[in-house]
Structure formats: structure tokens, C-alpha cells
Amino acid sequence: MTFSTTSNEACKLFDATLHQYVTWTNDATFGGIEGCLSNIKSADPDFVMGYVLSNGLELIGTGRPPLLDKELQNDLKTMSDLAKTQSLTEREQSHVAAVENFAKGNIVKAAAFWEEILQSHPLDLLALKFAHDAYFYLGQQMQIRDSVARVLPHWTPKTPLSSYVKGMYSFGLLETNFYDQAFKVASEALAIEPKDGWSVHTIAHVHEMKADLEKGLxxxxxxxxxWKVRW
Incomplete structure (x- = not known):
């Protein structure tokens, strides 16, 4: 992913943060996600996508209300102001617009911006993961599945984190009652990465939905x- 920044360090920290977000981890060598986000701002205080990432994660986490949290309001304003003064790519502009809409409570429109990004950039993992979580909050089971299904053919086994994307897809299959297929896809993902939390989540629920408690336990x-370290 190409960013509008001259800081190589900011880009590396962005990738490290995204990796932890997708894999449900906090890497102590980076100071966890919080440490990465703090260091991104230090590396490039004007890095718009750094604000997109940090603000997006705060909103997805739902722990800080944007209408009441002054600090989050200021970070959102900084993101929007910087976006107006820099020559951002269309992709970056869409990321900014998505987070802005999410902050206003328009999650449907935010998801639409992320889907727009994925149409031309199917390997944009940030857009995919934000959209995935947004659909979860909206209770849109078919979109949880289909958002990933649309881009999955572009994720080859050699693509970094592709097994986690399969795990996300397996959860969408589960949510739309395709239990056998969900189990198969999750099992394939776990064969590549046994620590994939989404795939574990999927298989546990498949056993639950089939009332096969002994196998689930x-x-x-x-x-x-x-999976214990992923939660």
C-alpha cells in the first residue's frame, strides 16, 4: 500500500499495527498497538493514514464516543484538516471519508467507502477488516460473508495474512448458516496458521450450532x- 508520507518508519509502524489488528495480537516488541500508533505520530505527525488507522481503531473499538470524547474529536478534526491540505490519492481520500462517516454514526456509508476501495484494491486489508467489523455491528450477515468472498480470489496462498482472510470468510459462512463449508474453510486456514482466532471462533460455533458440544469442548x-493469547 502506497502512502502520502516520506517517513519509511511511519509506513513500517502502520503495517505492524495492521498486522496486530488482523491477528488479534499485541506485539510487545512494538509496544503493542498503542505503542505503534504513538510512534507513528512521532515519525510523521502529518501522516493522514496514521490518523485514519488510529481513529478507525478507536471507533471500531467502541470504547470512546466521538460525540463526547474531546481528544478523539480533535484527532478526527486533525485527520480531516490534514486531508484537505495534502495531495492524497483517491484511495486515501476514501479511507478518510469512511472514518468520518463512521464517526458520525453513518456506518452504512462508511462501509460503502471501504467497499469502493476494495473494488480497485482487493488486497487493501485495512478496508477489508474495517468493513468486516462494520458489517458485524450492523448485523448484516450476508455482507460479512460476501465482502470477503468478492476479494478472496485475489488472495493467493503466498499473499501475507491470506489465511486470516480465509478465517474471516469462514465466519461469514457461519453467520449465513453454511456450517459445513464454514468448518472446511476454517480448518484450511488453521492448517496454515493454528493461532487464527477467527477460524477457531468459527469452528467452535459450528459445533455449537450443530449441538455437538462434546466435539466443541x-x-x-x-x-x-x-488461541488463548489471541483474546
Whole structure:
């Protein structure tokens, strides 16, 4: 992903943050997600996509209300103001617009901006993950599935984090009652990365929905060492 910044360090930290977000981890070597976000601002205080990432994560986390939290309001304003003064790519502008709409409570429009990005940039993992979480909040099960399904053919086994994308897809299949297919896709993802939390989540729910509690409990006990650190 190409950014409008001259700071190589900011780009590396952006990638490290996104990696932790997708994999449900906090890497102590980077100071976790919070440490990465703080260091991104230090590396380039005017990095618009850094604000997109930090503001987006705050909004997705739902722990800080944008209408009441003054600090978050200021960060959102800084993002919008910087976006107006810089020569951003169309893709970056869409990311800014998505976060702005999410902050205003228009999650549907935010998701539409992320989908627009994915049409021309199917490997944009930030847009994919933000959209995925937005559809979860909206309760739009088919979009949870189809948003990932539309871009999945572009994610080859050699693409970094592709197994996690399969895990996201498996969750969408689960949410739309395709239990056998969800189990298959999640199992394929876990064969590549046993610590994938979404795939574990999917398989656990498949056993639950089939009322196969013994297999579900056995699966969770067997794999606990892999998924325990993801939650």
C-alpha cells in the first residue's frame, strides 16, 4: 500500500499495527498497538493514514464516543484538516471519508467507502477488516460473508495474512448458516496458521450450532494453547 508520507518508519509502524489488528495480537516488541500508533505520530505527525488507522481503531473499538470524547474529536478534526491540505490519492481520500462517516454514526456509508476501495484494491486489508467489523455491528450477515468472498480470489496462498482472510470468510459462512463449508474453510486456514482466532471462533460455533458440544469442548481444549493469547 502506497502512502502520502516520506517517513519509511511511519509506513513500517502502520503495517505492524495492521498486522496486530488482523491477528488479534499485541506485539510487545512494538509496544503493542498503542505503542505503534504513538510512534507513528512521532515519525510523521502529518501522516493522514496514521490518523485514519488510529481513529478507525478507536471507533471500531467502541470504547470512546466521538460525540463526547474531546481528544478523539480533535484527532478526527486533525485527520480531516490534514486531508484537505495534502495531495492524497483517491484511495486515501476514501479511507478518510469512511472514518468520518463512521464517526458520525453513518456506518452504512462508511462501509460503502471501504467497499469502493476494495473494488480497485482487493488486497487493501485495512478496508477489508474495517468493513468486516462494520458489517458485524450492523448485523448484516450476508455482507460479512460476501465482502470477503468478492476479494478472496485475489488472495493467493503466498499473499501475507491470506489465511486470516480465509478465517474471516469462514465466519461469514457461519453467520449465513453454511456450517459445513464454514468448518472446511476454517480448518484450511488453521492448517496454515493454528493461532487464527477467527477460524477457531468459527469452528467452535459450528459445533455449537450443530449441538455437538462434546466435539466443541474437545476442540477448544486441544487448541487452547494456540488461541488463548489471541483474546
Amino acid at each position: 474437545a476442540f477448544l481444549q486441544k487448541t487452547e494453547k494456540n
